[in-house]
Amino acid sequence: MSEKPKTVAEDKSAKPLDExxxxxxxxxxxxxxxxxxxxxxxxxxxxxxxxxxxxxxAPVPAxxxxxxxxxxxxxxxxxRPMTPPRAMAKAEIFVAGDFVVYPTHGVGKVERIAxxxxxxxxxxxxxxxxxxxxxxxxxxxxxxxxxxxxxxASRKQFDDxxxxxxxxxxxxxxxxxRRAQEYEAxxxxxxxxxxxxxxxxxxxxxxxxxxxxxxxxxxESALDRLAAEYGALEQVDKPTAIERLxxxxxxx
Numbered sequence: 001m002s003e004k005p006k007t008v009a010e011d012k013s014a015k016p017l018d019e020x021x022x023x024x025x026x027x028x029x030x031x032x033x034x035x036x037x038x039x040x041x042x043x044x045x046x047x048x049x050x051x052x053x054x055x056x057x058a059p060v061p062a063x064x065x066x067x068x069x070x071x072x073x074x075x076x077x078x079x080r081p082m083t084p085p086r087a088m089a090k091a092e093i094f095v096a097g098d099f100v101v102y103p104t105h106g107v108g109k110v111e112r113i114a115x116x117x118x119x120x121x122x123x124x125x126x127x128x129x130x131x132x133x134x135x136x137x138x139x140x141x142x143x144x145x146x147x148x149x150x151x152x153a154s155r156k157q158f159d160d161x162x163x164x165x166x167x168x169x170x171x172x173x174x175x176x177x178r179r180a181q182e183y184e185a186x187x188x189x190x191x192x193x194x195x196x197x198x199x200x201x202x203x204x205x206x207x208x209x210x211x212x213x214x215x216x217x218x219x220e221s222a223l224d225r226l227a228a229e230y231g232a233l234e235q236v237d238k239p240t241a242i243e244r245l246x247x248x249x250x251x252x
Contacts (some may be wrong), residue, residue, distance in 0.1 A: 074227050092151055094126055094144070099232045102137060103148040103190030105130055113141070116189040132228075148190050157192070161226075164196040165249055171201055176214070183218050187225055198222035203249050 043137060094100060098110045108128040115124050125138045126149070139149055153161070183202070186194040202219035204211055211219060223242060232240030 025249070091125070091142075093151075094141075094151070099129050099152050100128060101150050101152065101229060102128060102139075104188050105133070105135070105137065106225050107152070107232050108137065111136070142247065149159050149192070152229060153192050155233065158230065158233060161192045161196045162248055164193055165200050165245065166251070167200060169201045169203070170197075176212075180214060180218060181223070187222050192226060192229055195226045199226060199249070 064111065075103050094110050094113065096110050096112050099107060100105055100110055108130045110128040111129045113124065114127050115122060117123075124140055124141045126144060128137045128139065128149075129135070139147055160205070172182075183198045189195075199219065199222045202211065202215055202222070224238070227238050227241040227245055230245060231238050234241065234244075236244075
């Protein structure tokens with residue numbers, strides 16, 4: 001038998017007619033767009049004022065420089081440039097034939113004194129020859145004293161120099177580079193007593209440690225400078241003067 005179709009009233013699962021019509025009508029209408037959200041207004045960025053109070057800051061003191069310590073552990077003083085101490089010579093009158101001492105060149109001989117014109121200026125010049133170096137030096141007479149130009153030391157003065165040679169060596173406990181500068185300054189000072197100190201401090205007797213190369217150079221330079229003046233004073237050649245000075249060093 002054929003099944004009898006159910007009516008709407010009999011079909012309990014069927015929706016009411018009104019609801020079904022509403023769904024059909026809603027499906028037929030176009031979907032409404034959601035309302036557009038209002039665009040957020042761009043706010044102009046305002047500068048932010050710094051309302052913090054300015055607090056004065058005390059300057060930070062610079063750290064103190066570390067002290068320079070010598071190799072002996074004693075704080076060393078500030079390093080100063082080593083310049084040859086050139087003592088002003090006493091006012092002297094030089095004549096041709098005089099033996100003189102110029103601080104940085106040693107013993108020379110006055111060849112002549114003449115007036116010459118240099119760069120539009122008239123100057124009286126002392127011509128000094130150094131035979132060993134084959135050099136001629138011209139020194140204005142008005143600058144001779146400040147340049148340290150002097151005559152040979154007297155015999156009495158050289159007796160004091162020989163007493164310095166026989167004294168006890170005084171070696172400072174400083175670095176060799178600094179001592180070498182001091183020795184060079186004494187040699188270039190032209191003072192025979194200061195040069196004798198260099199010879200005394202660097203001389204080595206038998207049984208003592210040998211000199212280094214640089215010590216030997218400074219020692220020979222000081223001995224050569226001292227022997228030149230001693231030889232001119234005693235009227236002997238330089239090798240003889242060196243022998244006498246070394247013999248004096250070894251004597252007791």
